Amino acid sequence: MTAEDTPEPAPEQAPDAPTTGPTTGPTTGPTTEPTTGPTTGPTTEQTTGPAAPDPEQPDPEQPVPRRRFLEMAAVCAGACAGVGALGAAAAAVIGTPLRAGPAGDLWVDVGPLARLPEGQPLKVALEGERRDAWQRLPRRTLGNAVAIRRGGEVLAWSATCPHNGCDVVVGERDLLCPCHVSRFAAADGAVLLGPSPRGLDRLDTRVEDGRVLVRFQRFALGTAERRTL
Amino acid sequence: MRRWLAALEDRTGAASLARRLLARPVPDGPRWRHALPAALVAAVLVQAITGVAMTFYYAPGATIAWESVLHLEERVVLGGLVRGLHAFGAGAVVVLLAAHLVSAGLSRAYRRPREAAWISGLLLVPLALGFGLTGYLLPWDQKGYWATQVAVGIARATPLVGDVAGQVMQGGGDLGTLTLTRFYAVHTLVLPLGLLVLGAVHVALVRRAAAARLAEGAVAAPWWPGQAWRDGLVFAAVALVVVVLAAARGAGLEAPADPASDYSPRPEWYFAPLRQLLTVVPGPWGSLVLPGGVLLLLLALPWLDHPDRPRPRLARAIVLGPPLAALALGVQAAVVDAGDREHQAARTRAEAEAALARRLARDGVPPGGAAELLWAHPPLRGRRLFQTRCQGCHPLDGVGGEEAADLGPFLTDAWLEGVIRDPRDPRFFGRTELDTMPALEREDWPKLPALVAFLRAQDPALAPKLDPALVAAGEEAYFALECHTCHAITDADEGGALGGGAPSLQGYGTPEWLTAFLRDPGHERFYGDSNLMPAYGGELDDDELAALVVFLRGRDPARAAATPDR
Numbered sequence: 166m167t168a169e170d171t172p173e174p175a176p177e178q179a180p181d182a183p184t185t186g187p188t189t190g191p192t193t194g195p196t197t198e199p200t201t202g203p204t205t206g207p208t209t210e211q212t213t214g215p216a217a218p219d220p221e222q223p224d225p226e227q228p229v230p231r232r233r234f235l236e237m238a239a240v241c242a243g244a245c246a247g248v249g250a251l252g253a254a255a256a257a258v259i260g261t262p263l264r265a266g267p268a269g270d271l272w273v274d275v276g277p278l279a280r281l282p283e284g285q286p287l288k289v290a291l292e293g294e295r296r297d298a299w300q301r302l303p304r305r306t307l308g309n310a311v312a313i314r315r316g317g318e319v320l321a322w323s324a325t326c327p328h329n330g331c332d333v334v335v336g337e338r339d340l341l342c343p344c345h346v347s348r349f350a351a352a353d354g355a356v357l358l359g360p361s362p363r364g365l366d367r368l369d370t371r372v373e374d375g376r377v378l379v380r381f382q383r384f385a386l387g388t389a390e391r392r393t394l
Numbered sequence: 395m396r397r398w399l400a401a402l403e404d405r406t407g408a409a410s411l412a413r414r415l416l417a418r419p420v421p422d423g424p425r426w427r428h429a430l431p432a433a434l435v436a437a438v439l440v441q442a443i444t445g446v447a448m449t450f451y452y453a454p455g456a457t458i459a460w461e462s463v464l465h466l467e468e469r470v471v472l473g474g475l476v477r478g479l480h481a482f483g484a485g486a487v488v489v490l491l492a493a494h495l496v497s498a499g500l501s502r503a504y505r506r507p508r509e510a511a512w513i514s515g516l517l518l519v520p521l522a523l524g525f526g527l528t529g530y531l532l533p534w535d536q537k538g539y540w541a542t543q544v545a546v547g548i549a550r551a552t553p554l555v556g557d558v559a560g561q562v563m564q565g566g567g568d569l570g571t572l573t574l575t576r577f578y579a580v581h582t583l584v585l586p587l588g589l590l591v592l593g594a595v596h597v598a599l600v601r602r603a604a605a606a607r608l609a610e611g612a613v614a615a616p617w618w619p620g621q622a623w624r625d626g627l628v629f630a631a632v633a634l635v636v637v638v639l640a641a642a643r644g645a646g647l648e649a650p651a652d653p654a655s656d657y658s659p660r661p662e663w664y665f666a667p668l669r670q671l672l673t674v675v676p677g678p679w680g681s682l683v684l685p686g687g688v689l690l691l692l693l694a695l696p697w698l699d700h701p702d703r704p705r706p707r708l709a710r711a712i713v714l715g716p717p718l719a720a721l722a723l724g725v726q727a728a729v730v731d732a733g734d735r736e737h738q739a740a741r742t743r744a745e746a747e748a749a750l751a752r753r754l755a756r757d758g759v760p761p762g763g764a765a766e767l768l769w770a771h772p773p774l775r776g777r778r779l780f781q782t783r784c785q786g787c788h789p790l791d792g793v794g795g796e797e798a799a800d801l802g803p804f805l806t807d808a809w810l811e812g813v814i815r816d817p818r819d820p821r822f823f824g825r826t827e828l829d830t831m832p833a834l835e836r837e838d839w840p841k842l843p844a845l846v847a848f849l850r851a852q853d854p855a856l857a858p859k860l861d862p863a864l865v866a867a868g869e870e871a872y873f874a875l876e877c878h879t880c881h882a883i884t885d886a887d888e889g890g891a892l893g894g895g896a897p898s899l900q901g902y903g904t905p906e907w908l909t910a911f912l913r914d915p916g917h918e919r920f921y922g923d924s925n926l927m928p929a930y931g932g933e934l935d936d937d938e939l940a941a942l943v944v945f946l947r948g949r950d951p952a953r954a955a956a957t958p959d960r
C-alpha cells in the first residue's frame with residue numbers, strides 16, 4: 166500500500182492513473198488480482214503494463230477522487246489502529262509490574278519480648294524474607310527499627326530518617342540522625358531539631374506468644390505527609 | 395596486489411568510495427573545532443565496543459548482577475580495564491558532546507538553514523544522560539543503587555505524573571530485579587537504537603547543510619589529510635586520558651546493593667551539577683523547570699538569534715551560560731563534599747564494606763547472591779543478634795538496657811582490669827545481684843597487668859603474642875590472691891568457695907568457653923544457681939551462636955585479629 170502511495174505527491178493530478186486505474190477499472194473479479202499481483206511474476210506485468218497508459222479514468226473535475234480519498238483514509242485509519250494496538254500492547258507489557266502492588270504484609274519476628282529493655286529505645290534489625298520479582302530471598306535484612314518496650318507492649322519506628330534515608334542511631338537522650346543532624350524524641354519519634362520534614366515513621370507491632378512482631382514498611386522520603394511505599 | 399585492488403574496485407567500487415570519502419570537502423577547511431564531532435563519534439564507538447564486550451559476561455538480576463560484574467573485574471582478562479574504559483568513556487562522551495555543542499553554538503551553527511541539525515544535536519544530550527543514568531545502576535552496587543534511589547525519588551516528586559513515572563522507571567513499587575532488567579534493556583537496546591537513529595538524522599542534516607553551503611560557493615578543503623590528523627589527534631588526547639584513568643582507577647565496584655543500609659549517595663560526576671542544583675533550588679523547580687527551561691532556550695536559539703534579528707550577546711549567554719553554571723555547581727558540589735565529615739565517614743565505611751564483600755565473594759557466591767554472604771558474615775550477623783537478644787540487658791558502650799555488664803569493650807585489657815579491680819562498678823556487675831566477689835585491694839593493683847595477661851593466656855589464639863614472664867607472674871598472683879578458690883582455672887580446682895556461682899575461667903574468652911556459656915550460663919561450670927541470664931541453647935541455633943561469639947570476641951581487636959572470621 167505504502168509503495169503505491171509514495172509516487173503520489175510528485176505527479177499530483179494528471180497521472181493519477183497508476184494507482185486508481187487497475188482498482189477502479191474492472192470492479193468485480195480482477196480487483197484483487199492487481200493488488201495482490203506484485204507477489205507473483207506474471208501479474209506484475211499486468212499491473213505495470215496496462216495500467217500506465219490507462220485512458221479510462223482521468224477524471225479532470227475531481228482533483229482528489231472520492232475513491233482515492235477513501236483509500237488514503239483507510240490506510241491512515243488502519244495504520245493508526247495498528248500503531249495504537251501495538252502501543253497499547255507495549256504499554257501493557259512494560260506496565261505489568263506496576264499492578265503488582267505492595268509485597269504484602271511483612272511481619273518480622275524480632276525475638277522474645279523479655280529481651281527488650283523496659284522504656285529504653287533500642288535499634289533492632291528486621292530480618293526476613295525479601296521478595297523480588299520471582300525470587301524469595303530468605304536471608305536478608307529488610308531494614309532497621311527503633312523499638313521500645315512499655316510493659317507488655319512494644320512501640321516501634323522505622324530507623325530510616327524521613328529526611329534523606331540515613332539510619333538514625335539511639336543517642337543518650339534522644340534518637341539522632343547523623344547525616345544532617347535531625348533529632349527525634351525517644352518517647353514518640355517527633356522531630357526535635359533538624360531538617361527532617363516529619364517525625365519518625367511508626368511501624369505496627371504486636372506481641373504473640375511472648376515474641377515481638379514488627380510489620381516492616383517503607384515510607385516516601387522528604388515529604389511532610391507520610392506515604393507508605 | 396595492484397591486480398587484486400583493481401579487481402576489488404571492479405566488483406565493489408571500494409577504492410573509489412574510499413577516495414571520495416577521503417577527499418570529502420570540509421567547508422571552511424581544516425579546523426580544530428571540526429575535530430570534536432569526529433572524536434565524539436569515535437568515543438561513542440569505544441562505548442559500543444566495550445559495552446558489547448561486557449554483555450558477554452553481564453547478567454541483570456538482584457542476586458546476579460553484582461556477582462557477574464565482580465567476575466568480569468576479577469576473573470576476565472582485561473575485564474577491569476574494559477569496565478573502566480566504558481565508565482570513563484561515558485564521561486568523555488558527555489564532555490565531548492558538551493564541547494561540540496558549545497563550539498557549534500558559538501559558531502552560530504544553529505542559524506538558518508541549519509535549525510534542524512542544531513535541534514537534532516541538542517536532543518542527543520538527554521539521550522547521553524539517559525545512557526549514564528541507566529548504566530550507573532547495572533552493577534547493582536551501593537553507589538548505583540542509592541544514586542538511582544535518589545533519581546527515582548526526584549522523578550516521584552514531579553507533580554501529577556511523578557508517581558507513575560517513578561513506578562515505570564522502577565518496574566514496580568521498589569528497586570529490584572525488574573528495575574535491572576528494564577534498565578538493561580533500555581541501556582543496551584532502546585537507547586543505542588535511539589542514538590543510531592537520532593545520530594544518523596543529525597549527521598544527514600549536517601551533511602545536507604554543508605552541501606548547501608558548498609553549493610553556494612563556501613571555501614572548502616578535502617578532509618584528508620588536513621582535517622584527518624586533527625581529528626585523530628583530538629581523539630587520541632581524549633583516549634589517553636580515558637585509558638590512564640581506566641587503568642589507574644578502574645570503574646570501581648562497591649558492596650552489593652543493600653536496601654537496609656544507610657549510604658550517602660552521590661551520582662556519577664557528570665550528574666553532580668544537576669544534583670547540586672537541586673540542593674540550591676529544591677523541588678520540581680530545580681529538577682524539572684530549570685534544566686527543562688535551559689533546554690528549551692537552547693532549542694529556541696535559532697529563532698532567538700535569527701539572521702533577520704541578530705542578538706549575538708543573548709545567543710552567547712545562552713550557549714555559554716549552562717556549561718559555566720554546570721562547572722560552578724560541580725565545583726561547589728566537590729567543595730561541599732570534601733568538607734562534609736559525615737559524607738567522608740560514610741565513604742570510608744562504604745569502602746571497607748566493598749572490600750569485605752569482594753573478599754567474601756571471591757570464591758563463589760550462593761544462589762542468594764553476595765548479599766547473602768554479607769548477611770551471614772559472622773561479625774555482622776552477630777551484631778544484629780546482639781541487638782535483639784542481648785542489648786536489652788547488656789548495654790553496648792552505654793546504649794541499651796541497664797541490667798547487666800556493658801559489653802562494649804568486652805574482653806579487652808581495660809575491661810578485664812576493670813572487672814578485677816571493682817566488679818561492683820555499674821559498668822560490670824553493679825546492676826546485678828551478683829555481689830559476692832570482692833574488689834581488689836588497692837595495694838594489689840600493680841598486679842593487674844599480670845593478672846590480665848594470665849587471663850588472656852587462657853585463649854590459645856592470643857598466647858603467642860603474650861609476654862611469658864608476665865603470664866607467669868599473673869598465674870602466681872591468681873593463686874596467691876586465691877582467685878582459684880572461687881573461679882576454677884585448672885582441672886584440679888574445685889571453685890565455688892564463697893557460696894559458689896563463680897564461673898570457671900579455664901579457657902576464658904575462647905570460642906568454646908563463650909559458646910558453652912551462652913548455651914547455658916546456669917550450668918555449674920558457670921553461674922550455677924546464682925545465674926540471672928537466660929540460656930540461649932534453645933533460642934539460637936549453632937550458626938547464630940557462632941556468629942554471636944565472633945561478635946563478642948570481636949569487641950577485643952586483638953582477638954578479632956587472632957582468629958579469622960570464616
Ligand code: FES
Nearest residue numbers: 326328329342345
Ligand atoms: S537524612 Fe537524616 S537528617 Fe538528613
